[in-house]
Amino acid sequence: RQRDFVPALVIGSGYGSAATALRLGEAGIRTQVLEMGRLWDTAGADGKIFCSMLQPDHRSTWFQDRTEAPLSSVLWADVINRDIEPYAGVLDRVRHGDMSVYVGRGVGGGSLVNGGMAVTPQRDYFEEILPSVDAGRMYGKYFPLANRMLGVNTPDPEWLETCDSYQYARVSRGHAHDAGLHTTVVPNVYDFDYMRREEAGEVPQSALASEVIYGNNHGKRSLDRSYLPEAIGTGNVTVHALHRVRTFRQEQDGTYVVTVEQIDELGNVLGTREIGCRWLFLGAGSLGTTELLVRARDTGVLPRLGAAVGEGWGTNGNVMLGRALAEPTGQIQSGMPALGINNWRDPKYPVFAEIAPVPAGLDLLMTLYLAITRNPERGRFRYLPENDSVRLDWDIDQGAPSVEAADAVFRRINRAAGTELRNDLFGDDRAFENRFTYHPLGGCVLGEATDLHGRVRGYRNLYVTDGSLIPGSTGVNPFVTITALAERNIERVLAEDF
């Protein structure tokens, strides 16, 4: 059968894929990037590319008839989610029993929907989670490179102390200090100068117009404004949106054949075709990549894939919570967090908690946090032949260490501030939400399922290049680590395998 052939194929267009595609293109290697989500470059009827968080429409969610926001209720009332038309929207909530995983869908992957927090992990923790990676090289070369390429910046300190849009963060920081906790400014890929001009009324608003999680119309340097245009600019890289990879196999001659469905924005399958390649890079995210490999192993298509494929998955210890406050936090709250509570050095309750906004357009007298904790629990992926699906096994009890750590730290803050946790935000009366994660990590861990540079064990010219390489935890928001590791790995792969 006639099929297309391209030297290098990259599946997915998130952080790992974008960095990999750029370096392949620069090296003169013709590369195709296949992304199941759409290209977000065209305005809808309202003149905007992305919809607002306060009035979400079909653009918000990947093929559902109702939005599935992380904060699902206020005063136990179902006032946040909305009925919508099924569509190739930008945010997906992939449900696996007790755990659901939020991921971005579109050219740019998670960079389209995330809060932009760009944090380099503490070196000693990085050395602990990936001891076989040369930390000297990472901190001397690849972390600085990732920060530069992603356009990481910090807010002007004076403006941060005086602007209206971070009043919520300053109030929350004050309470942490009262409890004797350390706080830190969190770098971001959102352009803080642009945000300053938003507050001054000089430019169209995005972060200050409650935009986050369903995309930002301005200000954010997502991958479609950083790595990906540079990759395309090499003249060697093409990006194909609405192309969903179903399976792949290896031919006798060692090349790979990928089966890909082309869909439209309503989910209709327009056609299925095969694309051959010599070098195959899996960058479909922790869930996407692990699913493709587990299916390939357990259906016998790639039988030499080892037992480590599908293991070592974690939530980065994510747990969300809110506190009720007595003092005002501001009506306009920047959608991009800029301050965090850093209690990571605490040997008993290590927590790094971003102070998250409640961008409701009115002051709800509360403050929200996404806490990252050191949760040693790990999930694993299993192939289910009865419906040809791959399932993540994660039990609700595995979230308990995260809740325990967050409870200890926020109990301390509440004692100092005379405040309480909110228990009306997650659909029932729980104060801690640990049934979802924004930070899926692992499944094809570096040095276990792959060699020390992401080459999948057992198969030549097959690589993992995304968050599935990281063993379940980074201690901070993960995309800088994912990008830096991808930069490190592709440099070695280009030098040795091409």
Ligand code: FDA
């Ligand atoms: P990523 O998930 O980015 O990209 C994978 C891509 O592959 C997706 O575009 C997907 O559609 C595509 N794909 C999957 N399967 C496919 C298939 N079979 N065929 C074709 N394409 C396929 N992190 C951080 O550091 N700071 C932050 O502030 C935040 N905030 C945040 C908020 C929210 C709401 C979310 C959901 C996530 C965050 N994150 C974050 C997490 C961060 O976005 C995440 O860690 C990275 O995007 C992961 O990068 P990867 O390269 O692993 O894959």
